[in-house]
Amino acid sequence: MVSSPKLLSFLLLICVISVQAQDFNSVKSIAERRVPWLAKSLTLSKIISNEKDVFELSSDGKTVFIAATNANAAAEGLGWYLKYYCNRSLSHLGNNLSPVSKLPVIKEKIRISSPFQYRYALNYCTINYSFSFYKWEDWEKELDWMALNGVNIMLAPMGTELVWYNTLIKLGYSDTDAKAFIPGPAFTAWWLMGNLDGWGGPNSLQMMLSQAEIQKKVLTRMKDLEIEPILQGFYGMVPHDLNKKVDAFKDAQIIDQGTWVASEFIRPAILVPTNDKFNVVADIYYSELKKLYGSDIKYFGGEPFHEGGKKAGVDITAVAKSVQDVMQKNFPNSTWVLQGWQNNPADALLAGLKKENTLIIELFGENTSNWEQRKGYGGTNFIWSNVSNFGEKNGLYGRLQRFLDEVYRAKESPYGNYLKGVGIIPEGLNNNPVAYDLMLDIAWRNEKPSLEKWIVNYTTYRYGSYNQDIVDAWKIFTQTVYSSPINEKGNIVYQEGPSESIFCARPSLKVNPVSSWGTRKRNYDTKLFKQAVALFIKADNQFKNSETYQTDKTDFLRQVMADKGDKAYDDLVKAIQEKDKKSIKDKGNQFLTMILQQDSLLNNNNYFALNRWLNQAVALGKGLPDANNILYNAKAQITFWGPDNKSYTRLRDYAHKEWGGLLSSLYYSRWKLFIDEAMNDKITPANTFYDMEVKWSRDSNLFPIKKLNERKLLAIQKRILE
Known part of the structure; x- marks a missing residue:
């Protein structure tokens, strides 16, 4: 029996509609969780474009159409519609997601593309200062926030405890000795960075298994949302007693790394990557990682000699090559992600790497311009980012104009071809939502926006509607707590995170700073700031329930x-x-x-x-x-x-x-x-x-x-x- 052409066309149309209706279910699920009042009116579809990350928005008042090149762009499109049309937003310090009385109409379709390959998020320290005790429900909200803000690459070394436990057991460690290497749940970041081991532990095997199960859910959701995870690579970090606990390593070249922070913590040792025993441990480590989290990981973090450590007599260039070679052997075409912090990564280390498989995160952009001083890190792809917050300490801070100026200055510089993305890398996220919103918003703008105009939009979507007193207050905030102060020489005033509160200090007659490397100095006019707060509070009655x-x-x-x-x-x-x-x-x-x-x-x-x-x-x-x-x-x-x-x-x-x-x-x-x-x-x-x-x-x-x-x-x- 032969079907008629009309019937075939009709069936084909039904198939196309059916496929389109199934596009980006992960993004539709975000809407169902966070804005159910909008979810039923969403139509999501895939588009083909020469540009990698593009979304299109249109709305007739009844249906909102989001077309995008991938799930990540579609999620950003949903976030964009919520912010700039519905005046709604999700944040780490409160949500403004109540239903709108009527869906806004977009009379002419808008098309937005990201000029950057990467939109990056997280610091190693964030894993502990913000996420130490996250359960799946917390991670689900976190990933929704990341997706709605267009993040497409995120540091995600959670669950590494079980990888290491299994590795050490395979090497011959006892259960007790393996657990002694792994820190407690609030201190894993500094272990992964090679600064300490064991502190805060030991963890039970049940705890490590639980964390691994959460990580599996996180990685599955990230894959659905097309957010690439950066897992922990093997760079030579081993227990400082490896050559004493395991006979096979008694003659291995292992360098004791001394202590971290004024002799207070014993560092893990470094098994020199050019040593033939390095590959033995690396292969076991990566094998255990694959068993738990899959073989499709594309990005790895971790690096030797972070914030000090002993490397005398070691060929750093050869070390870098060895680390990357074994990474590539276990995960072909993967990328090693390094931190641009202080003098890191050293020129000698970069010299040993395949540039096409290397990515650098410029950490401290609010204070330094390493990308420029290091001449684009010797021609290596990098992401411009800023720390802004240390230790997740409370305090209003974020050099908003600096963020805008530096990103676009780098983009237009001789090293602009190596600038592949922007991102946020705070030590803690539960503070200053304006700083993170602005940085991730930049990732979708080809031209530098006006901070003054952007702040008007920000306050409108953060609180739900426009208010002149709030806007006027925020203009003053950008001149005080969120300013980018310059000294008499025309240089940015150096400051590590927000100005600290004396109430939190260990008492003495000379408290400065409250914490090591912090500051009590106020680099803003406190009287003017207080006036702005009084102005902000004039809107209290209107936003009583916000x-x-x-x-x-x-x-x-x-x-x-x-x-x-x-x-x-x-x-x-x-x-x-x-x-x-x-x-x-x-x-x-x-x-x-x-x-x-x-x-x-x-x-x-x-x-x-x-x-x-x-x-x-x-x-x-x-x-x-x-x-x-x-x-x-x-x-x-x-x-x-x-x-x-x-x-x-x-x-x-x-x-x-x-x-x-x-x-x-x-x-x-x-x-x-x-x-x-x-x-x-x-x-x-x-x-x-x-x-x-x-x-x-x-x-x-x-x-x-x-x-x-x-x-x-x-x-x-x-x-x-x-």
Whole structure:
């Protein structure tokens, strides 16, 4: 029987429609999870284009049409429609995703393409400062955010613990000795970077298996959304006792790497990659990685001699070649992703690499221009990025104009051909959503946007509608906390992350900085900033039920109070130095009251509450034999950090948090002791505070949130703005 031409055409049309309806189901699923009111009106389809990443948007008021070259571009298209047409957005500090009364019409189809191959996200440290205790539900939201912002390559070394455990067992390690190499869940980043081993552990096998199962789900979802993961490669890092534990390696060339951070942590050793034993370990490592996470990984991170380490007598060029060769053998045509940080990667290392299989992340773009000084890293593809936040410390910060200027300056420079992408690489993401939105937005703009105009759009989609007071306030924010200050020589003012809060400091008569490598200096006009906050708060009634507005309001008020804390601290120090007992008591009480007021303010918002972080740790540890240790990891990381065998550590308070619950417990107790002893002409020694910090970290208190009623909260707000 022969079908008629009309019938064949009809069947073909049905097939085409059916195929198109199935395009980008992973993106449709994002809409169903985050904006179900929009999902039923979405039609997604695939387009063919010479440009790799393109999306098209159109809407007739009933249906929203998103056509794209791939799932990642389609997800960005969905995010673009939500932001710039519906005034809706998802963020790490609040969501604005309520239904719109009527779907906006796009009268003429818009077409947007990315000028960059890569849109990158994450720092090794982010894996711990933000994600230490993530379960699958948390990762699902994280990946939705990444996709809606067009991220198409993301550092994802989670689940490496089990890879290493299996590798060491294969090498002949006992269960106990293998676990001793692997750190606790809040400290894996610094192990992967070769800075320490074992600290915060040991982990149970159940814990490692659980993390591996979560990682499998993460990688599957990333594949569906066309986000390339960067997994941990093997670069020679081995336990420092490998040649003592395994006879086959007793004569292997293993270089002890000494210690990290002023002799506080013993580093893993380096099995020299030019040694014949290197391939033995590498092949086992990659074999175990394949068993767990597949053989289709295209990108690997990790590098030898990170932030120091001993390499005397080692041919770095030959080392680089060996590391990349074994990577290529196990994962053909894979790319080694290196960090452009300080003098890293060394010219000698780059000389040994295949440039077509190498990618560099320019980390510290807000302060340095390594891409320029290193002449495009000797002609190596790189991604421009910025850290902006260290330790996920609270604080308003982000050099927005610098981001715009440097990206487009690099793009138009003699090294522009090597600029393959832009991205975000903060040590922690739960802060300053404006900084991350701007950087990832740049990735879809061929021409440099006006910051002033972009901020108007940002405030509209962040809070849900336009408000003149908010816009005027934000213009001042871009001139203060989000400015890009220049010194008298015309150079960018160097600063590592936000200005720190004195309330979080380990007490002394000379606190500067609060944490190692941080700063208390305010490189902005604090009075002008406070005026802008007062202006922002004029819109409070209109945005009473807006989570994003209320979260930002809390953050802005927190910053004003932290600014005021500097003056209160100076007054207290002066009283102590003058040994004026009455003044010490008065100034001390004032300072302690400010800490408690700050605590009350922050405890009224879950994003600034210690309880949120601790509950994540409890949830991850539920049913596991190391549940108590997981909670200990959560507390240790944000206080004394480690190790726990010294009376002083340079890393203490590195990841301090200006959070409700933490302010009223540890921070208040430290300052109260300091003030009480000052009344008796004593200065509390550092080891006393260290003991308090360790004791606090070992306690099981989860510090439940204690919210104030609106009247009391408004009273605190008024006092802050006085």
